Amino acid sequence: MNNPPSKWICDTCGEIIEKPEDGxxxxxxxxxxxxxxxxxxxxxxxxxxxPRERGCYPPKSKDVDMHMPLSHFLGADGLTWFLQQLSDNTFEDREEPIEMMKRLFVPGYEMARKHFDAAIADDVFEPNTKxxxxxxxxIKATLRWAEENHQD
Ligand SMILES: [Zn+2]
Structure with missing residues (x-):
């Protein structure tokens, strides 16, 4: 929690979200x-x-669209919000809030996550967890490997 990621990757366009206010x-x-x-x-x-003319919000759906600024979820109150959703079991797939918690709260995870499979295949580290x-x-080894291999 002391070292949150400073940048994120947009799920729609794949480009960098530079600041919490931009997400x-x-x-x-x-x-x-x-x-x-x-x-x-x-x-x-x-x-x-x-970067897209029509924006990056997902297409409309018949379900109610809920949204909040990224900045609202960073820090202790954001963590508590996610924990409440897990406690109440509000998400149909609890992996969704768990993955988002990792993206927001585990240092380095957001920028490393798309490189894990390739890094493991290249023997950067031997997985010993789920x-x-x-x-x-x-995570740090994966980020270093991605940088050295000019992966982005
Ligand atoms: Zn985007």
């Missing part, structure tokens, strides 16, 4: 027996910062 977190909500059920959780560019739950040493 939005969005998800869909449908009601199931009076309980909200969330799905399609994404991190995208805020419209004014999108896939995606890598240590800081493994």
């Amino acid at each position: 939005y977190i969005e998800w869909l909500s449908r009601t199931d027996n009076a309980h909200p059920r969330y799905h399609r959780l994404v991190l995208v560019h805020h419209k004014p910062k999108s 896939p995606g739950y890598y240590s800081q040493v493994q």
Whole structure:
């Protein structure tokens, strides 16, 4: 929590989100027996910062579109929000909030995550955990490898 990532990657366009103010977190909500059920959780560019003319927000859906600035989710209150969703089981697939928590709170994870498979295939580290739950040493090795190999 002391060293959050300073940049993120947009789920829609794949370009860098430079600052918290430039990002939005969005998800869909449908009601199931009076309980909200969330799905399609994404991190995208805020419209004014999108490199795309039509923006990076996901296409409209019949479900209710929920969204908040990325800055709202960083820090302890954001962590608590995600923990409440896990406690209440609001997401249809709990891997969605878990993955987003890693992206927001595990140092280096966001920039390393698309390189893990290639780094492992190149013997950068030997996985000894569930896939995606890598240590800081493994994440740093992956980032170093990606930089040396000019992967982006
Ligand atoms: Zn984008």
